[in-house]
Amino acid sequence: MYKRLPDAAAAAPAVLLTIDGADFAARAGDTVAAALLAAGYDACRTTPVTGAPRGPFCLMGVCFDCLAVVDGLPNQQTCLIPVRAGMRIERQQGAAVFGPAAGSGQGPR
Amino acid sequence: MTLPERCDVVVVGAGPAGLAAAVECARAGAATVILDEQAGPGGQIYRAITSTPMQNRDVLGADYWHGATLVAALQGSGATYVPRAAAFAVSRADGGGFEVGVASGGAAALIRAGQVILATGALERPFPIPGWTLPGVIAAGAAQILLKTAGLVPEGPVVLAGTGPLLYLVAAQFARVGAAIDCLLDTTPPGRIREALPLAPAFLASPYVAKGFALLRQARASTRIVRGVERLEALGAQRLTSVRYTVGGRATEIPAGALLLHQGVVPDINLSNAIGCDHRWHDARSCFEPVVDVYGATSAAGITVAGDGAGIAGAQAAEARGTLAGLHALAALGRIDSGERDARAANPQAHVARWTRGRAFVDALYRPADAFRLPQGDTVVCRCEEITAQQVIATAKQGCPGPNQMKSFLRCGMGPCQGRLCGLTVTELIARERGIAPADVGYYRLRFPVKPITLGELASLPQTTESTQAVVRMKAH
Numbered sequence: 273m274y275k276r277l278p279d280a281a282a283a284a285p286a287v288l289l290t291i292d293g294a295d296f297a298a299r300a301g302d303t304v305a306a307a308l309l310a311a312g313y314d315a316c317r318t319t320p321v322t323g324a325p326r327g328p329f330c331l332m333g334v335c336f337d338c339l340a341v342v343d344g345l346p347n348q349q350t351c352l353i354p355v356r357a358g359m360r361i362e363r364q365q366g367a368a369v370f371g372p373a374a375g376s377g378q379g380p381r
Numbered sequence: 382m383t384l385p386e387r388c389d390v391v392v393v394g395a396g397p398a399g400l401a402a403a404v405e406c407a408r409a410g411a412a413t414v415i416l417d418e419q420a421g422p423g424g425q426i427y428r429a430i431t432s433t434p435m436q437n438r439d440v441l442g443a444d445y446w447h448g449a450t451l452v453a454a455l456q457g458s459g460a461t462y463v464p465r466a467a468a469f470a471v472s473r474a475d476g477g478g479f480e481v482g483v484a485s486g487g488a489a490a491l492i493r494a495g496q497v498i499l500a501t502g503a504l505e506r507p508f509p510i511p512g513w514t515l516p517g518v519i520a521a522g523a524a525q526i527l528l529k530t531a532g533l534v535p536e537g538p539v540v541l542a543g544t545g546p547l548l549y550l551v552a553a554q555f556a557r558v559g560a561a562i563d564c565l566l567d568t569t570p571p572g573r574i575r576e577a578l579p580l581a582p583a584f585l586a587s588p589y590v591a592k593g594f595a596l597l598r599q600a601r602a603s604t605r606i607v608r609g610v611e612r613l614e615a616l617g618a619q620r621l622t623s624v625r626y627t628v629g630g631r632a633t634e635i636p637a638g639a640l641l642l643h644q645g646v647v648p649d650i651n652l653s654n655a656i657g658c659d660h661r662w663h664d665a666r667s668c669f670e671p672v673v674d675v676y677g678a679t680s681a682a683g684i685t686v687a688g689d690g691a692g693i694a695g696a697q698a699a700e701a702r703g704t705l706a707g708l709h710a711l712a713a714l715g716r717i718d719s720g721e722r723d724a725r726a727a728n729p730q731a732h733v734a735r736w737t738r739g740r741a742f743v744d745a746l747y748r749p750a751d752a753f754r755l756p757q758g759d760t761v762v763c764r765c766e767e768i769t770a771q772q773v774i775a776t777a778k779q780g781c782p783g784p785n786q787m788k789s790f791l792r793c794g795m796g797p798c799q800g801r802l803c804g805l806t807v808t809e810l811i812a813r814e815r816g817i818a819p820a821d822v823g824y825y826r827l828r829f830p831v832k833p834i835t836l837g838e839l840a841s842l843p844q845t846t847e848s849t850q851a852v853v854r855m856k857a858h
Contacts, residue, residue: 273536273638277558280532283434299531301432303420306531314620315516321767325619327516329764331523332425333418334504334649336765336797337514347797347833352465354420 274309289359304350304361305331305338313363316340316350320367340364384463384483387493388412390710391481392460392500393468393652396424397696398688398703399500400451405707406498407460409716414492415455416466416483418832422455423448424502425522426696429530440557441529444592444696451700469830471497471656471684479683482830482842489838496683496710499653500703503646503689506668506749507806508543509756512615513642514764517622521551521643534560537638540624541604542566542613545645545747546589549596556603564635565600566610566626568644570750577745584739589695611752615640644749648690651799655827656684662820665744666693667754668805669824675730676709676722677702685709694737701732754809762810763803765796773807777814784808784825797833800825 276299284299291311298307305328308316315325317339328338331351342348343360346368350361390406392399395417403415423430427448438446455462463485470482474493481492505520512518521541527533534555541552541562552562584590600606612627616634625634647668650660659672659680670692677685687706688699705726712722756762756770768791776790784800784807787793793807794800800807804825812819 274527274533275536277435277532277534277560279437280434283436283532299434301429301434302531306527306533309527310531310533319767324514324767325516326514328519329514329523330505330520330802331526332428332504334798334801339797352418352420 273312273314276310287355287357289355289357289361291361292363298355300355302355303331304340304342304348304353304355304359306351307355308338308340308350308361315363317364318366323366339368346370384466384485384490384492385412385414385461386491388414388461389494389714390414390496390498390707391416391468391479391492391494392498393481394424394500394502394688394690395419395422395455395462395464396426396500396502396688396699397448397451398502398690398699398706399424399498400455401700401703402498402500402687402707402710403460403462404451404454404458405704406710407458409711411711411714411716413458413460414494415460415462416468416481417462417464418467420464422452422462422464425526427451428526433529434532435529435558440554442554445529467832467834468652469832469834471652472829484830484832484834484838487835487838488841489834491842495714496685498677498703498706498710499684499686499690500688500699500706501649501652501686501690502699503693504649504801505643506645506647507802507804508642508644508749508753509760509762509770509803509806510613510615510642510753511758511760512617512621514761515615515617516620517617517638518615518640518642521547521641522646524639524641525551525554528554528558534558535639535641538563538636539639539641540564540566540635540637541641541643542568542610542624542626543643543753544569544749545643546593546596546743547646548643549593549600551641551643552600552604553596556599561603562600562641563605565604565606566613566624567606567608568610568613568750568753569608569747571609573746573748577742580739580742580745584742587739588697588736589739589743611750613753644753645747646689646693647805648692649801650690650824651801651827651831653679653684653686653690654824655829655831656681658684658686660824662818663692665741665748667748667809667819669808675705676726677706678709683713694733694740697736698733701729701736704729705733754806755813756806756810762806763791763793763796765798765802766792766794768793768803770806770810773810774814777811781811782815783811783822785823787811788825794825799827799831
């Protein structure tokens with residue numbers, strides 16, 4: 273698990289978003305991956321091959337272990353996406369689902 | 382995304398090398414575009430330099446804050462900086478120069494450029510141990526990125542394991558913010574110091590010596606250090622719960638909330654490999670590097686590699702290597718002659734020499750042990766396709782000659798990371814099983830797109846009459 277240092281919490285304004293439908297206050301400057309870790313989710317998906325839990329590993333866009341559903345779009349590299357107010361983040365189960373069934377009912381735009 | 386359709390120079394990557402290269406080119410009047418995947422400039426070493434919430438300068442240190450001067454130089458240079466943009470392809474254009482494929486904001490575009498400078502930097506060397514895919518296990522560099530970008534630190538007993546100078550920097554940085562590492566498991570083999578000793582005299586003249594000793598002191602004062610770790614396992618069912626390590630044949634298990642792994646960094650060669658630049662195996666560093674001259678020029682005319690992507694030498698050297706790549710590009714574009722290029726190269730070359738002095742000592746001392754480069758049993762090698770060491774070894778024993786054939790048997794290296802986290806491991810395992818050198822085994826043959834792009838992004842590319850006719854059935858008249 274991760275904790276926010278007091279200096280950092282004071283330095284950046286809160287950014288309100290949801291993770292699996294639950295409200296969470298991330299901080300400006302967070303990536304989606306950082307927000308997931310700060311919210312206590314160290315696993316953001318299960319693998320398509322064996323269903324094993326995985327979480328962010330490299331945080332620099334290389335490993336693709338931090339994939340999750342962001343605003344209805346699956347397979348997003350969450351470590352490369354800055355948080356935005358109102359963002360809907362969902363953990364991804366197995367292989368990505370595209371089309372109307374993806375995320376909370378909204379398909380890729 | 383507003384991207385120019387053509388320019389003189391495209392720089393890929395906005396770390397120290399890319400920033401310096403872009404500044405050198407743009408200041409000379411060359412139309413320069415610098416692309417970077419991250420939301421802000423700085424690369425990984427200066428990650429979040431314009432936005433970090435860690436404003437107490439003592440925490441990340443003066444070496445980190447030096448990055449701000451590079452960003453300031455970029456801002457005044459006239460270069461076009463494009464954040465959150467992935468260069469997924471580079472190909473030769475009809476009529477000379479290159480076409481660089483860029484994906485950004487859900488759309489793709491092609492930029493025509495006379496010269497391309499790759500400053501793609503380094504990535505963490507694969508560290509395949511049992512359990513390294515468990516949530517709770519992250520790269521040590523990743524923990525640093527969380528600190529720099531978000532002021533986040535791991536909780537619960539925190540274990541840092543591996544080898545290399547970064548290990549002690551991380552331990553010192555976390556101690557400074559009051560989040561000291563609970564246990565540092567040093568996997569440097571005891572024999573390495575003896576092997577490295579003949580190379581020590583040059584290193585003693587390196588500016589890194591004083592920094593290194595200071596970090597060692599700080600780490601020792603704040604963290605329990607266990608040396609000579611021969612074996613390492615991350616344990617847990619759904620997430621990490623403990624770490625088991627072996628010293629002198631004796632295993633110890635300690636509870637862990639987070640395990641940070643690091644055994645050095647290696648060049649990110651996916652783009653240079655896919656372009657077709659020559660690469661060679663560097664034995665002491667146990668990795669592939671592009672073959673480059675002093676300017677970073679590769680075997681492919683017009684393609685230059687700057688910084689750690691051309692061989693690990695650190696941020697200070699990367700900056701100077703970026704300047705050298707910029708000078709090379711300017712000469713190739715005819716903006717300066719070769720005499721001016723060479724004259725202006727003297728300073729950055731001296732800087733590179735100063736900051737790479739004794740590098741061979743560091744390479745030898747921190748070369749990861751065989752046990753941590755050559756996994757066995759059901760340890761995962763390819764994280765994407767979940768291929769284990771014994772699968773790779775068994776397939777090699779059956780006669781599979783190389784990594785590209787291994788793809789057909791196992792799909793290893795064919796997931797979204799495109800071999801970045803398994804390529805070196807697969808090459809070295811096959812080399813051992815075949816009893817030949819990794820250089821003779823070779824690496825994955827990488828292809829564009831080097832980053833996954835969506836069909837929507839591809840479809841947004843401008844269409845030519847030829848490309849339309851290639852896929853549309855013509856109506857009979």
